[in-house]
Structure formats: C-alpha cells, structure tokens
Amino acid sequence: MNRYVLARLGQALLVLWAAYTVSFVVLYALPGDPVSLMFGSESSDVTPAQLAALRAQYGLDQSLPVQYATHLGAALRGDLGSSVVLHRPVAALIAEAIPPTAAIAAAAFVLALLVGGALAIVATLTRSRGLSNALLGVPPLGVAIPSFWFGLMLVQWFSFAHPIFPAVGNKGFSSIVLPAVTLAVPTAALIAQMLSRSLQHSLRQPYVDTARAKGVGPVRVHFRHALRNASLPALTVTGLVVGELLAGAVVTETVFSRPGIGRLTATSVTAQDIPVVQGIVLFAAAVFVLVNLAVDLLYPLLDPRIVRHSKAARSQPATAQAAPTLEPATAGV
Amino acid sequence: MTELLDDVTATSKDRFADALRERQDEQTRGRLAWLLDILRKPGLLVASVWLALILAAAFAPQLLAPGDPLVGVPADKLQAPSSAHWFGTDQIGRDLYTRVVHGTHLTLEAALVAVGVGLLVGAAVGLLAGFVGGVFDDVVMRIIDVLLSIPGLLLSLALITALGFGTIKVAIAVGLASVATVSRIMRSEVLRVRSSVYVEAAHAGGSRWWSVLFQHVLPNASGPVIVLAALQLGAAILAVSALSFLGFGAPPPAPEWGALVSGGRDYLRTSWWLTTLPGLTIALTVLAAGRISRALDRHEGNDA
Numbered sequence: 213m214n215r216y217v218l219a220r221l222g223q224a225l226l227v228l229w230a231a232y233t234v235s236f237v238v239l240y241a242l243p244g245d246p247v248s249l250m251f252g253s254e255s256s257d258v259t260p261a262q263l264a265a266l267r268a269q270y271g272l273d274q275s276l277p278v279q280y281a282t283h284l285g286a287a288l289r290g291d292l293g294s295s296v297v298l299h300r301p302v303a304a305l306i307a308e309a310i311p312p313t314a315a316i317a318a319a320a321f322v323l324a325l326l327v328g329g330a331l332a333i334v335a336t337l338t339r340s341r342g343l344s345n346a347l348l349g350v351p352p353l354g355v356a357i358p359s360f361w362f363g364l365m366l367v368q369w370f371s372f373a374h375p376i377f378p379a380v381g382n383k384g385f386s387s388i389v390l391p392a393v394t395l396a397v398p399t400a401a402l403i404a405q406m407l408s409r410s411l412q413h414s415l416r417q418p419y420v421d422t423a424r425a426k427g428v429g430p431v432r433v434h435f436r437h438a439l440r441n442a443s444l445p446a447l448t449v450t451g452l453v454v455g456e457l458l459a460g461a462v463v464t465e466t467v468f469s470r471p472g473i474g475r476l477t478a479t480s481v482t483a484q485d486i487p488v489v490q491g492i493v494l495f496a497a498a499v500f501v502l503v504n505l506a507v508d509l510l511y512p513l514l515d516p517r518i519v520r521h522s523k524a525a526r527s528q529p530a531t532a533q534a535a536p537t538l539e540p541a542t543a544g545v
Numbered sequence: 546m547t548e549l550l551d552d553v554t555a556t557s558k559d560r561f562a563d564a565l566r567e568r569q570d571e572q573t574r575g576r577l578a579w580l581l582d583i584l585r586k587p588g589l590l591v592a593s594v595w596l597a598l599i600l601a602a603a604f605a606p607q608l609l610a611p612g613d614p615l616v617g618v619p620a621d622k623l624q625a626p627s628s629a630h631w632f633g634t635d636q637i638g639r640d641l642y643t644r645v646v647h648g649t650h651l652t653l654e655a656a657l658v659a660v661g662v663g664l665l666v667g668a669a670v671g672l673l674a675g676f677v678g679g680v681f682d683d684v685v686m687r688i689i690d691v692l693l694s695i696p697g698l699l700l701s702l703a704l705i706t707a708l709g710f711g712t713i714k715v716a717i718a719v720g721l722a723s724v725a726t727v728s729r730i731m732r733s734e735v736l737r738v739r740s741s742v743y744v745e746a747a748h749a750g751g752s753r754w755w756s757v758l759f760q761h762v763l764p765n766a767s768g769p770v771i772v773l774a775a776l777q778l779g780a781a782i783l784a785v786s787a788l789s790f791l792g793f794g795a796p797p798p799a800p801e802w803g804a805l806v807s808g809g810r811d812y813l814r815t816s817w818w819l820t821t822l823p824g825l826t827i828a829l830t831v832l833a834a835g836r837i838s839r840a841l842d843r844h845e846g847n848d849a
Contacts, residue, residue: 230691238703356831358783360790361806361824364813368821372814451694459696463787478791481702489706493699500694 220508224501231497232287235490236280292494293487295480302491305476313472316464317457319392320399324453327396328403335404336411337434348408354401359460363394363467380469391468395460399453406449410442417441444515451504458496592836599830602649612640614647614800623816633818635808645823648800652789652827655716655801656781662720663781664774667727668767674728675735675766676758686732692725701784705793712795719784723777730773734766741765775838779831786827802827 272279286293292302328351335347370390371379378387414420415438423437461474469475473492480488584590602609617638626633632641674685692700704718738744739762747757782802788794789803797804802823809819 227691227694230687231694234688234691234695235703238700239707352835353832356779356783356835357828358786358790358803358806358824358831360787360803361820361827364806364810364820364824368813368817455694455696459698462698462702463791466791477699477702481706482792484706484709486706489703493695493703496696496699497691497694500696504694 216512217509220505224505227501228494228498231501232284232494233280235493235497236283239486239490240276240279240283287494292491295485295488297480297483297485298488302487305488306473306491306495309471309473309476312470313458313461313465313474316388316391316395316470316472317454317461319388320395320457320460321453323392323396324399324403328400329407331400331404332407332411333434333439335408336415336438337430351401351404351408354397354404357397359394359398360463360467362397363390363464366390366394367467387468387470391464391470394467395457395464398460399456402449402453402456403446406446407442410445411438414438414442444511447507447511447514450507451500454503455496455500458499586840588836589840592833595829595833596837599649599653599833602646603653604650606647606650610640610643610646612643614639614644615798623812625816626818626822632822633816635816635819636812641805641818641822644800644805645802645826648802648805648823651712651795651799652782652786652802655712655719655785655789655794656778658713658716659720659723659781659785660774660777662717663723663727663777664770666721667724668731668770669728670724671728671731672735672758672763672766675732675739676754676762682732685728689725689729693729697722698784698787701788702793705788710793710796712789712799712801715785715788715794716781719781719788722784723780727770727773727777731766731770734769735762738762738765772838772842775834775841779834779838782827782831782834 274282283293290303292306294301295305298305331347331350335344338344338347367379367390370376376386377390379390381387411434415434417438419441420433420437423433428437458473461472462477463474464470465472465474466478473495476488477492479485480492598609606614617634617640619638621630621634622636622638624630624634624638630640630642632645634640635644670685670689674682695703700722701715701718704721705715708714708718744757744761747761752760785794786801786803786806789801790807792804792807794801794804797808805823806820806827809816809823812819
C-alpha cells in the first residue's frame, strides 16, 4: 500500500516538473521574450540600452539553460516570478484569483454531476427507446454549443428580458448562478457521455444477469449493481473534468466580467505577460495532478482489485489507462 | 435541430445490422454506398447540406451574399432581421448576414489550418513513436501525457502568448494543442497494425522499413485518424471562435464568427440578433461536423 502511495506521489512530481519544462519551452524558447513583446515594434521611445537593462533585470540576457535553471530553482522555492505588467508576484496574483473561480467551478461541478448523472441514468433505465434516444442526443448538443454564446444568451434571457439574476459581477449567491450554469453545460455533457457508455457496458455484464435472475427489480439492478461499477471508470476522468472547468472559466469569467483565474488568464495573454501565463499553466497542471492523485489514492478504497493488480504487475495508474478512452467517448454516442 | 440528432435513434441492433450490411455491400457499391447512406438518413442529409453551404460561404462568399461586409449604411443601423436584412444590421448599419457569410472564410480557414497542423504533427509523432518503439516511444508518450494534463485551451493560450495574435497564429496554437490527442490515437493504431500478419510478412519478405511504414502501416492505421479529423474540425471551430471572442484573432473590422458574437455584447439588451445569430451559426456548424464524424465513424466500422 505504501509503495502504491509513494509511486503515485513520485509520478505526480514528475508530471509537474515536466509541465514546468513544457511551459518554459513554449514561453521562453520560442522567439520573442517578455520585454521585446511589451516594448517591441510599436514603441520607439525605449532605447536599445533601456531594453537591454530591462532584459538584464528579468534575467533574459542569459542563455536559455541558465534561465531555465534559475527559474526552476526559484519555482521550487515557491517563487514563480512577478508579473511584467502588474509588478506583483505571480503566486499572489493566482492565490487571489482562486476563491471566485473555485466558487463557480464547484457550483458548476455539482450541477454537471447532477444533470449529467441524471441524464445518463434515466437514458439507460427507461424502457422507452424514444426517450432514451432523445436523452442520449442531448450531450452532443451540449458539446457543440459555444459556451461564450450560451453565457450571453443566458444573460439576455435571465438578466435583461426577465431580470432574475445579475448579468455581471461577483456579489452574493445570485451572481454565481448564470456563470455556473454556463460552465456546467459542456461538463455535464462530458459526464453524461462517459457515464451512459459506462452504464451500458455494465448492464451487459454477467453479474447484472445474475441479479436479474435472482429477481432483483430493474431500479435496484441499476443503482445497486450497474451504477456502482459504472461510476468507477467515470471517476478516473475527474482530473480532466476539473481541467476543463478551469479552461472554461477563461471564457465564462470574461462573459460575466467576474474576477478569477480565467479573467487573469485572459488579461495576461492580452498583455503577453509571460510569467503570469506560465504560472497559470503550472497551476492548471498542479490541479490536474492533485485531483488525479486524490483519485488514485481513493481508488483502492473503492475498488480493491486495483491494489492487487498494481502489486502483481506494477501496472500503470488507473488514470493513465482511462485517458485514451476519453477521446473516443467524447466523440461518440 | 432535432433532425441533426436523428442519428442516435439507431439502436445497437440496428447499428450492428447496418455495419454488417455496409461491409457486405462495400465492395460492390463502393463510393455509392456513402451517397445512399446520406440519403437514407435525414439528419445526416441536413448536416451535409449545411456543411456544403458553409463551404460555399467560405470559398465563394459573393454567391451567397453579394454585399460588402465592411461597409454599412448608417441610416439602417441596429435593424431587426427582416426580408431586406436576414440577420438584421449592426451599430453602423452593416448587414449581419453578409458579415457572417464573409466571416466564414476566416473562421473555417483557421479551423482547417488547426486540424491540418494537429493531424500532420500528431500523426507523424504517433507514427514514429508506435513504429520505432522502445525508449523513444516511452519518452514521447510521457511528454504526451504531460501535454494532456494541461487543458487544451490553456495550452493554446500559452502558445498565443508566445506567438502573438492573429487568425493564423490562433489556428496554429489550436492545432498544436491537439497534437497530443491525435498522436495518442495514431500510436495505438500503429501498434495494432504493426503486430498484424501482413506487416510481419512484409518484413520477412525483405521490405525496407520505410516501405513497410508507408505502404502497409500508414494506410491501415489512418482510418480512425480521419474520423478524428472530422471530429476535430468541430472542436477547432469552437476553439478558434472562443479565442477570437476573447480578442486574440483578427483585428476588429474582420468579421470572424467569435468576434461577431463579442461585438454584439454591448447591444445585448436591445439587439438580440447581433449575438444570437452568429452564435447559432457556430453551434449548427459544430453540430453538423460532429454528425458527419459520427457517420464516418460508423462507416469505418468502429461501432461502440
């Protein structure tokens, strides 16, 4: 058991380091550095000497490997550098932006789980083929709708035409509703697709036949037998779902003019504020890694087979195996 | 819109029968099967017609909307949809329908470039990783795993920060962000094909590795990747228009779809058509692309 935990921890750290390296390569090794991006072509009032001084201040005059080593060393001590535009530490900027994003992301997650889960359960439980097909037709719709547009439609209906919820801002519970709904739509679609596939698979298993043969009713078969087994594979994509929520926040927070990680991302990309963008990419990777770590550690408690398998074959983590199945799952139905 | 969803009415039994029938008839009917398949399913037909219209709008916008997308008649500003202005007019009297039609070129071109970049780079990486194997494969797949741990939109945004703004840069960023997904699928296909008897036979028969790679492995492994391409087109249109909505695409007067939705934001209270209709166009196009990719998927015999 301890070995399992240690192996997962080691993998998580490795992924974080690799994510740091990838973001460094994208943001620093590609042509253009923060200083020339900011003062580059359009402004002529900055002399080359001043540019050089600025580069020296940010350590950009050094060779890439040296920069990489310095930045990585600082990052290990928790220092992600400071914003070139706002002149404040990146870590503080991100920390400030977490609570409002966490509020809508958590609300959206719960909503998506309820709606997506209910949709998958009803679609597989019902005897009416028409209802089942109609319900299974909803997720592709949810994936196809641009969320920035859907958010604006919600504002139009529920803030302007029928003033129920505020259109913008971050004041109280009612301001969370519309952003959370916007954020929840693609996530709910993803969960519904995953879970309905997984449920359909479970319902074809022999243990379901056995339960039915013993006279267990359809609802009990569904919830006690099929759903409990079907939710395990769905659990492994939690990390991806959370990542999608974080990415969705960029658009949602822009639409509703809310503060948060997404808004910080959008403004930093607009200002080409490289240290902040790198900090956010790293933050997203860290969230993904932490969620997956939590899932990996919870998994053996829910499904004892995992530990036995991993001890026997030292197999890949559950999440690594689940990842490839996700793409076709979002593609299909 | 319900017609577009028609596809899902095929039950698993029907699907199996369909797949069986298609496979039996494939050799005799060839390309004809594809046409008949379209005619048999109204949802697929609607999706194909819609996508054909979108393609026409992209490559010959003057046919569908002869007006100028950048010049408006100030007297006609903010008019609701009518027979004169199908999608209404914007704040400086430009015809929104004309702008949507002419913007198709920008958005679709960006989406196609994104899919092309993603497919080319992704397929090359996946092909090499699967074919070479060993340590190379291990290292490449670990990097792919890391890329998958960063949400696609954030990866695109990081690339845009480094590359700069503009339609083509956005397209390249979206394409590169999808490389991980494509290469993963390509690699698993290559691994499947590589272990097949005919590849073994080709090796045993003395074929050089590159001829095995290009004559046997690539053609047989590319089926699922082509299906993925159709699906990626929808995803790329969504990603490109989201980034253009955020303001990273072409600069203002250009009628990119995402930028059109964003431009209508300030008039949301009074002029619903300015956001609703361009957004609806995006949604329908993505739906149509998804519908067609599912049909391709079935054609490939990859029924789930």
